[in-house]
Amino acid sequence: MKILVAVKRVIDYNVQIRVKEDGSGVVTDNVKMSTNPPDDNAIEEAVKIKEAGKAKEIVAITIGEEKAQETVRKALAVGADRGIHVKVDNVIEPLAVSKILKKIVEKENPDLVFMGKQAIDDDCNQTGQMLAALLNWPQATFASKIEVKDNALEVTREIDEGLETIEVNVPAIVTCDLRLNEPRYASLPNIMKAKKKPIEQINASDLGVDINPRIEQIKVEEPPKRKAGIKVASVEELVQKLKNEAKVI
Amino acid sequence: MSVLLIAEHNNKEVRPFTYNAITASSQINEDLHVLVLGHQADEVAKSLSEVPNVKKVIHVDNEIYENYIAENYTSAIIKHAENYSHIVSSANTFGKNLMPRIAALLDTSQVSDIIKVISDDTFLRPIYAGNAFATVKSNDKKKCVTIRPTSFDPADKSGGSAEITKSDPAEASSSTKFLKKEEVKSDRPELGTARIVISGGRGMQNGENFKLISDIADKLNAAIGASRAAVDAGYITNDHQVGQTGKVVVPDLYIAVGISGAIQHLAGMKESKVIVAINKDGEAPIFSVADYGLEADLFEALPQFLSELNKLNTIQK
Numbered sequence: 001m002k003i004l005v006a007v008k009r010v011i012d013y014n015v016q017i018r019v020k021e022d023g024s025g026v027v028t029d030n031v032k033m034s035t036n037p038p039d040d041n042a043i044e045e046a047v048k049i050k051e052a053g054k055a056k057e058i059v060a061i062t063i064g065e066e067k068a069q070e071t072v073r074k075a076l077a078v079g080a081d082r083g084i085h086v087k088v089d090n091v092i093e094p095l096a097v098s099k100i101l102k103k104i105v106e107k108e109n110p111d112l113v114f115m116g117k118q119a120i121d122d123d124c125n126q127t128g129q130m131l132a133a134l135l136n137w138p139q140a141t142f143a144s145k146i147e148v149k150d151n152a153l154e155v156t157r158e159i160d161e162g163l164e165t166i167e168v169n170v171p172a173i174v175t176c177d178l179r180l181n182e183p184r185y186a187s188l189p190n191i192m193k194a195k196k197k198p199i200e201q202i203n204a205s206d207l208g209v210d211i212n213p214r215i216e217q218i219k220v221e222e223p224p225k226r227k228a229g230i231k232v233a234s235v236e237e238l239v240q241k242l243k244n245e246a247k248v249i
Numbered sequence: 250m251s252v253l254l255i256a257e258h259n260n261k262e263v264r265p266f267t268y269n270a271i272t273a274s275s276q277i278n279e280d281l282h283v284l285v286l287g288h289q290a291d292e293v294a295k296s297l298s299e300v301p302n303v304k305k306v307i308h309v310d311n312e313i314y315e316n317y318i319a320e321n322y323t324s325a326i327i328k329h330a331e332n333y334s335h336i337v338s339s340a341n342t343f344g345k346n347l348m349p350r351i352a353a354l355l356d357t358s359q360v361s362d363i364i365k366v367i368s369d370d371t372f373l374r375p376i377y378a379g380n381a382f383a384t385v386k387s388n389d390k391k392k393c394v395t396i397r398p399t400s401f402d403p404a405d406k407s408g409g410s411a412e413i414t415k416s417d418p419a420e421a422s423s424s425t426k427f428l429k430k431e432e433v434k435s436d437r438p439e440l441g442t443a444r445i446v447i448s449g450g451r452g453m454q455n456g457e458n459f460k461l462i463s464d465i466a467d468k469l470n471a472a473i474g475a476s477r478a479a480v481d482a483g484y485i486t487n488d489h490q491v492g493q494t495g496k497v498v499v500p501d502l503y504i505a506v507g508i509s510g511a512i513q514h515l516a517g518m519k520e521s522k523v524i525v526a527i528n529k530d531g532e533a534p535i536f537s538v539a540d541y542g543l544e545a546d547l548f549e550a551l552p553q554f555l556s557e558l559n560k561l562n563t564i565q566k
Contacts, residue, residue, distance in 0.1 A: 014511070016380075017380035017381055026376075026377065094358070095352070095359070123375065123377070126352070126361060129346065129348075129350045129353070130350070130352065133351075133353035138320060138424040139319060139346075141342075142342060142346070157342075158342070160341050162433040163433075164429070165430075165431075166428055169425075172424070178487065178494055215386065216386040217384075218385065219383070220384075221384075222382070223519075226524075226538050229524070229536075229538075229539045229540040230540070230542070231536070231543070235545070235553040236553075236557055238525065238543050239554065239557040239558065239561070242525070246540065247565075248523050249558070249565055
């Protein structure tokens, strides 16, 4: 089997987001960037499947500006075999991302496409499902366990009520939950080796898909600030305040 | 044109977030129709027809809709989509799984997880786990929108009498098979919807000490949360994690115990109505978002907290 894994470069989850004063977005200059956390789980799972002898090749793909390549390089360092970087200069919407991925899938013919369930920047949670729809493939979202069978996957999904297990025929799209696995760190020798692995560069404009925005971002603002609270001196005072002032217990 | 809301239910009862989504949908357009895809879900269709905000219920009954197979749901929804300007669902795992599949087939750029309806094409939605709010305008002809349930009040459930029309099923997918569902058996409320959440952090020191938290949770009928640090340290399983990479919660009361207040944790709880922080480090960032801060050793404060609660005559549940 061949697995395509999509990774996105986002602001690191430990960075305090700052909104630009003109309301046009958030500050990204000189901010630490990393791979979107559940995308690390997607790579890890693909590598584990390959290590178990059930996959032959892992291709990591990212879509974004020049520096987005870093996320592919990181995927190569933990076990992907080669990379693809689709260059776009502007931020594009999940619908456009899934159209680009569809073109790449048609070219690469993977059996499985893995990615994180959601990106922690725009929090859209759309791309995997959209790609599945465009390809008319089955989807298994929010995966916390994957079992590879003959031409099918048994996937346990994290849902609000608990866990759901479904079986999807291959080819399929899987979006990965943080609980799927524990992503490994790349070792120094593997980071060195990854530098020699190939990354193919493709311009999004050469793929012939419409990636123009459909959604206008009118403004981005800071969420309303909480008004300053008080310190209480004792547990007794705390319980009294909760009961009589806040009226929540 | 009208709004089509996709109902979430278990074939017997309407799942509660559907009522919150009804409120949001009728703010987009009052001509709200609800689509019930289910198997022997007549009671669900009937309940929804009694919601005053609902103008029409479309009921499709077939065994292929017994479970939420997104592929099967999507083909049925697409069949009805042309009559509507908006397709709406809750932004929980039900709607998150389903809506993008519909949107892609309609060539629509979905607006996810809205917290406010500004007009029928403009919405407010949190990004970066609620660290910023974006006002967005959809320029697609047909709009696909998911709604953050906790940002809208549930709609009134009785007094209406909408017409129920039956409709035929669409084709089923042969590539996806439902195998089983394991519902979490817990006497405690779900973390995502609980009215009160009490969470422990690294300050708990070990997993056994979470007993101090669970005793209070039992008393308050609260859900138990945890910081990423507590989960990473193995004190508690990660389904309890609150934060940017865990669950985002908006309870009436959030009690953070031994949690310093890392950015990624704050992102998951700072919209709570009332926040209490108990921490022995008076400089901990958690105090900057707390309505009531108690600078104290949690191992002394939690048993006292429980005994003070026991003294109260009544506790809201």
